[in-house]
Amino acid sequence: MRIPCPLCGTRDRREFTYYGSEDYANRPAADAPAQAWDDHLHNRDNPCGPTRDLWYHDPCGAWVRVHRDTATHAVHGSDLVAERGQA
Amino acid sequence: MAELIAKSPGAGLHLPVTRGGATLAEWLPGAITSVAPFAGAGDKVDAALTPLGMGFPAPNGMAQGKTARIVWTGRGQAFLIGAPAPEGLGAVAALTDQSDGWAGLRLAGPAAADVLARLVPLDLDSFAPGTAARSLLGHMALILMRPDPEVWDILVFRSMARTAIHELDTAMVQLAARAAG
Structure with missing residues (x-):
């Protein structure tokens, strides 16, 4: 398996x-209701298909969000967590 | 104050060693300074590095000046190797002295890439001379540089020096044995 950094x-x-x-x-706001924090900490989907998850690239120290597919095992791409929401 | 005797990371570890087409030797890089540019100060960092004949490197990049080298080591971080930080750099980037934290090794020769291929999970055929990478040497954190086609400069944590030399030497023995058979 190869992952793009x-x-x-x-x-x-x-x-x-x-x-x-x-x-x-995707951290809830500090004053978010308890249910939002419960979801953030504990409740996960188990998707069959497109998935986005977080990986750490140990050598260069970058947090990477990887776009992949749990049904086909294809890895489609990635972006830096630090640059989410930027152009 | 006591006069302490400085020892290099590879002292007493039986280097250099040549097996087949590869030679492993200790490489003493001199001063190593971590350079982490402050936000938005990229241009000023490039300007401060200009006297050394280099700029801040891109990922997987390195630049060789007359007296020093700079190599990319992570997001927003590079190591300046072989010269003290130039004047003015400390005002635009966070600098930390890493000189005693790393062990330098130089693996050279026509079989050097084949030795590394046993330990490093990179495609070394596409690793162009004059570039660098952060990767793994076995399970160890690695900064790998290829200043010349048959020269590979290796930096691992100083505490890992003995393990790194052992792993590289083992790979050299096995590769030489296979070539001899």
């Missing part, structure tokens, strides 16, 4: 550490 290029999976769903990067 937006900085370093496509690299072997050994260079990456899995974190979890991209939900972990």
Whole structure:
């Protein structure tokens, strides 16, 4: 399995550490209701198909959001968590 | 104050060693300074590095000046190797002295890439001379540079020096044995 790092290029999976769903990067506001925090911390989908999750590229220290497909095992691309929402 | 005796990371570890077409030697890079530009200060960092004949490198990049080298080591970070930080750089980037934190090794020769291929999960055929990469040497964090086609400069954490030399030497022994058979 190879994963694209937006900085370093496509690299072997050994260079990456899995974190979890991209939900972990979407933190609720501090005053959000308890249900939102419960969802953020504990409730995950188990999708069959397109998935976005967070990986850490150990050598270069970048948090990467990987777009992949759990049904076909295709990896479609990635972007930097630090640059989400920017052009 | 006591006069302490400085030892290099590879002291007593039986280098250099040549096996087949590859030679592993200790590489003493001199001063290593981590350069992390402040937000929006990229142009000023490039200007401060101009006297050394280099700018801030792109990912997987390195630049070789007359006396120093700069290599990309992570998002918003590069290592300036071989020269002290030039004047004015500290005002536009966070600098930390890393000189004693890393062990330098130089693997050279026509078989050097084949040795590395046993330990590094990179496509070394497409690793152009004059470029660099952060990757793994076995399970160790690695900064790999290829200043010349048959020269590979390796930086690992200093505490890993003995392990790195052992792993590289083992790969060299096995590769040489296969070539001899």
